[in-house]
Amino acid sequence: MPKITIMGAGGFSFPAKIVFDILSFPELQDSTISLMDINKENLDRVAQSLNKAIDRLELPAKLESTTDQREALDGADYVIVVWQVGGINAYTQDVEIPRKYGIDQCVGDTLGPGGVFRGVRSIPAYLGLCADMKELCPDALMINYANPMSINTWSVANTGIKIVGLCHSVQGTSHLLASILGISHAEFSFKCYGINHQAWFTELYRNGEDVYPELRRIMNERAPSPGADVGLSEVIAASKADLAVDHGEIYHQERVRTEIMRVFGYFQTESSHHASEYLMWFRKNPEMVDSYIKNRWDYYQICLNHDFVGQGEWIEKITVPPKCSGEYAARIIHSMETNAKRVIYGNVPNWGPPGALPEASSAHLIPNLPQNCIVEVACLVDRKGIQPTVPGRLPEGCAAINRMSINVQELAVKAGVNGDKELLHQAIALDPFTGAQLTLPRIREMVNEMFEAEKQWLPQFN
Secondary structure, three states: OOEEEEEEEEOOHHHHHHHHHHHHHHHHHOOEEEEEEHHHHHHHHHHHHHHHHHHHHHOOEEEEEEHHHHHHHHHOOOEEEEEOOOHHHHHHHHHHHHOOOOOOOOOOOOOHHHHHHHHHHHHHHHHHHHHHHHHHHOOEEEEOOOOOOOHHHHHHOOOOOOOEOOOOOHHHHHHHHHHOOOHHHHHHEEEEEOOEEEEEEEEEEEOOEEHHHHHHHHHHHHHOOOOOOOOOHHHHHHHHHHHOOOOOOHHOOOOHHHHHHHHHOOOOOOHHHHHHOOOOOOOOOOOHHHHOOOOOOOHHHHHHHHHHHHHHHHHOOOOOOOOOOOOOOHHHHHHHHHHHOOEEEEEEEEEOOOOOHHHHOOOOOOOOOOOOOOEEEEEEEEEEEEEEEOOOOOOOOHHHHHHHHHHHHHHHHHHHOOOOOHHHHHHHHHHHHHHOOOOHHHHEEEEHHHHHHHHHHOHOOO
């Protein structure tokens, strides 16, 4: 049975979820699962909790833990990456320094100053991981969960290591849309593709019937542009009358995605609070933020209040192998081991299947996005591995929005790989949100301050 390595396993709740997802499949219950983290204290806490659960469930799985990357990778079949390079200390600089300059990121892990710096400090760790994988497990599939998804996956894909990046935004948004439309997810079908956190639902069907007109009608009425507000109480009352479901808060919190759909025609995958960070239209001042997103969701604050005790109690309550969650990692492993065919949404090179080098491929999964980028598309998975579909061209306006993000990603990847500080400045200067807030001299001042604060995690620039 396979050896499955989890890099960054000291994070506790998410690595534990992945382990229980794996163990939910009887065919994978005698796998070897190797947990690796550079923080031994956190790693030991996770390993002890999971070993007790495996013993309690009387499962044959073998759980290992190590702070040695090479030991964890030796003979691995799958390498799942869930790390955060620099941890909360680096993340603090990603968020708090830009706020001094008027850039309020509610997450700051994908684009913007925070996302770019998280990417460039992650790239050396990924390149070191790839070098060890080529020696110790050259045929292994890397399954990446760590953000910034596109920047990280792009840096790995250029090495020829097989990689797929996973996010839950397609799954989550598809369930949201089915709920808004008042239909079951089982009878709901869709086409969705683009880039991570900015993929587009271009087709929506209920048992073959196009329901996009109905979605546009509902969202345009219930989530009006600021200045055309019918009032939250009226929204809630109308939603109950129309759908017998209280979607008032959903409508009120989805003004960003609705505003984008109103102009560009299509609903995108990332939530309104997070999507507002990637564009230049929604976060110019606190009043504007409040008009689009009433209830703040701040991922940095969530990370600061990490609940290790509660997570340990959650593991202690597990008495039977739980059902697999909505995450794709365990499903991918199960399909590749058993040949069970599944469709997942994965982040893969636009130039073709994982493992192919860009210069050796003529493929183009989404023709109106650059060939040399990472795209999020439906993929077939079976014993042959990750097989991306070719969805074709995006609607032109949607592709144009994606290309703005890709421009930043490309410069960030080149800056991180080559240790080029000028490209780092240029990547953040081209970020739409940053450019809407600051002049070029102020951007340079901010980037220099962030660089000084984070240089201990940026060895390639030395």
